[in-house]
Amino acid sequence: QVQLQESGPRVVKPSQTLSLTCDVSGDSMSNGGYSWSWIRQPPGKSLEWVGYIFYNGNTEYNPSLKSRVTISLDTPKNSFSLKVTSVTAADTAMYYCVRDPGGLGPIGPWGRGTLVTVSS
């Protein structure tokens, strides 16, 4: 059974960098066939796809965030990470990592999510 677990600081100061890691168990990310995405949800709002990384390191980001987002892969640790630079209060959200079949089926499973608050 594939499981994903987010981790990282829960509070980030404005203008600093948000950093999260997603640990994947039950599936090897290097097997291919899936991309691995981050999705976020501000409090009381809908969901926003942030970006993905493929097993070979290829990435694609939401154009609305592209200039501030980096997703990277740590194959030996079977994990992937998200960095968002120059954060503001608008980046306060629940951040989810998910397995993403890239249009060949529904995204999932989802991690439980981690709430990141941007506050001084």
Place this chain on the structure above:
Amino acid sequence: DIQMTQSPSTLSASVGDRVTIHCRAGRTISNYVNWYQQKPGKSPNLLISAASSLQSGVPSRFSGSGSGADFTLTISSLQPDDFAFYYCQQYYNRPWTFGHGTKVEIK
């Protein structure tokens, strides 16, 4: 980006009611639509994929329909466990986009 316009934003209903939630895509997207249920503090739970494919373990009172640009999620007989938020999502083109959500609340 493909905009997903979901309606209504809030739906007040009673146990046993038949409820329908609509989602309209900004362009035709074949059947590349998922429907999720989300409860407070939880990650979204996939109900329907490919517009009408009921996921394993999801009660048969949930159904999805539509193709092209118009899609519908129907709950045939609302149960107490169904009061939650519901979201549609397109996976035809990246960036994947979601509807703004429908809150199904007790009348």
